Amino acid sequence: MSLRHSVLGLLVIQPSTGYELAQRFDRTLRNAWHASHSQIYPELAKLQEEGMVEVVGEGARRSRTYAATERGRQELVRWMTEEEPVRTQRNETAVRWFLLALVPPQARRAPLEREIAYTSAELADLEDIEAGMSAEQPFRPTVELALRMNAVMLDWLKEQLNRS
């Protein structure tokens, strides 16, 4: 269950409301983990009960801003250093790319062009994020990795298109 450690990590980086966390999952963890608000709110309640997070502010529209506690920060480091990673992945896009060879060549163009459009947009997005980041930002390396991976993917997709 990476949900709890993703939430914990996001809150260590920056205190947020549940609503903001849902957005941050979609923006900064897009290519790593997905969580919707219906999962986030109950998880925040559980984490609070366990003393891993606390409410540090209340705003408009009954919103509560949560932050990780010292205990939460320690739990995150423990998880990162001591717990054996679960290597199972779920990525429908990767499944589709793998199965591309099974689509007859004439029908391959459409899905390939769709994937090229998607990946180009992702790449452009990452370039914008990188451009707005100072060199010392602790998360810059993560963006750089995503950037390199997306560039490799886009190249590959274009090669596949040229061959069909």
Add this chain to the structure above:
Amino acid sequence: MSLRHSVLGLLVIQPSTGYELAQRFDRTLRNAWHASHSQIYPELAKLQEEGMVEVVGEGARRSRTYAATERGRQELVRWMTEEEPVRTQRNETAVRWFLLALVPPQARRAPLEREIAYTSAELADLEDIEAGMSAEQPFRPTVELALRMNAVMLDWLKEQLNRS
């Protein structure tokens, strides 16, 4: 639900028993989708009921070999070309790499070395697979993509280690 189309795809590539499918998920779809036998067997039963797969042979130990039917093949192509891809991903390894910056530099070496070991092994594996593949194999491009991505990841991990 990519389970059904992953199963369908694997069976189009090569007829298999449920047991073999479980192994193929772990080998060839490692970085795309995971499924365990307790999910595969009921899914095969459902796919058979719907005429997407059929039993093409029975072997030792009450094993049944399934293959995709024409209907199954058509459904797979329909899914690949017409259905809007679900872009949500779940990848604990990616979450961990993202959160690396939150681990104090002194504690970062251990997880980084573990990830380097893991990624090197994956890369070596992929190189073996590629070496045993003829140039015309329809799935060679997929292996090449995985190879390039793993190379990028390994480079990145080594950079991170050098910086900490």
Add this chain to the structure above:
DNA sequence: GTTGACATGTAACAAGTTACATGATTGA
């Protein structure tokens, strides 16, 4: 004969999605 891989299945539980529900605030 016994260990390990092959082979299939179900049940209980946990995690994740979709749909339902409600209300506040902002800006056009």
Add this chain to the structure above:
DNA sequence: TCAATCATGTAACTTGTTACATGTCAAC
């Protein structure tokens, strides 16, 4: 005042995991 976005929550359902259960076959 109306629509969009902010904001939180729960319920029903689907998907996925872990544990339980059983039996076959080959090699040592």
